[in-house]
Amino acid sequence: MDFKVPNTLAEQIANYLAERIMTGQIQPGKRIQEATLATELKVSRASVKEALYTLERWHLVDITPRKGAAASKLDANHASELYDVYMHLLMMLAARLCERWQESDRDRMLAVVGSAVEQMKKPSADIMAVVEASFEVMEACCELVGNEYLTEALSNFKPAVSRAYYLSAERYRHGLAQTSQFFTRLPQAVLDRDVEKAQAVIRDFAEHQKVMIQRALSSA
Numbered sequence: 001m002d003f004k005v006p007n008t009l010a011e012q013i014a015n016y017l018a019e020r021i022m023t024g025q026i027q028p029g030k031r032i033q034e035a036t037l038a039t040e041l042k043v044s045r046a047s048v049k050e051a052l053y054t055l056e057r058w059h060l061v062d063i064t065p066r067k068g069a070a071a072s073k074l075d076a077n078h079a080s081e082l083y084d085v086y087m088h089l090l091m092m093l094a095a096r097l098c099e100r101w102q103e104s105d106r107d108r109m110l111a112v113v114g115s116a117v118e119q120m121k122k123p124s125a126d127i128m129a130v131v132e133a134s135f136e137v138m139e140a141c142c143e144l145v146g147n148e149y150l151t152e153a154l155s156n157f158k159p160a161v162s163r164a165y166y167l168s169a170e171r172y173r174h175g176l177a178q179t180s181q182f183f184t185r186l187p188q189a190v191l192d193r194d195v196e197k198a199q200a201v202i203r204d205f206a207e208h209q210k211v212m213i214q215r216a217l218s219s220a
């Protein structure tokens with residue numbers, strides 16, 4: 001990713017660093033030097049500091065007093081806890097979506113899901129594109145549900161979950177078939193307004209992802 005100065009500088013710096021952390025270019029535990037980064041990107045240290053606070057909120061960076069910032073840990077235990085919390089947030093989203101979607105929302109929901117599945121079925125699927133398409137489904141569902149607190153919580157987990165998913169999908173591409181199946185089963189449960197089934201689909205997929213990321217981490 002080439003860095004370009006945007007309108008919102010700190011956010012763009014955060015996105016730039018987030019992609020490097022998610023794809024493993026910045027390894028877990030690696031220190032992020034504010035001064036070095038500011039010089040590299042030709043920006044102020046204040047903008048870098050603001051970006052690091054954003055990354056901390058996204059669970060990608062740990063900031064320690066007098067020691068500075070470092071890419072957060074990514075091990076089996078952290079990954080398991082991450083997916084447990086994220087799973088319950090998604091289950092809450094699914095329950096609200098089953099309750100609140102309208103017939104006028106059907107085509108939009110199916111279109112965004114179809115786009116994600118299409119990305120997954122490509123012969124040489126681009127993992128970052130798959131991750132983005134998957135989260136576009138989540139974001140569309142959040143818009144339909146209209147719960148700003150739930151939306152904010154899920155949005156803050158997006159980078160950390162993307163990081164874990166990227167690692168497992170990159171190493172175990174056959175797992176994309178499981179992801180595709182998830183995005184095929186879940187919409188039908190939501191359209192049927194079957195909360196129990198929708199939550200069961202999410203739970204099963206989250207448990208599968210936990211196994212995949214733990215295998216990826218153990219072979220790293």
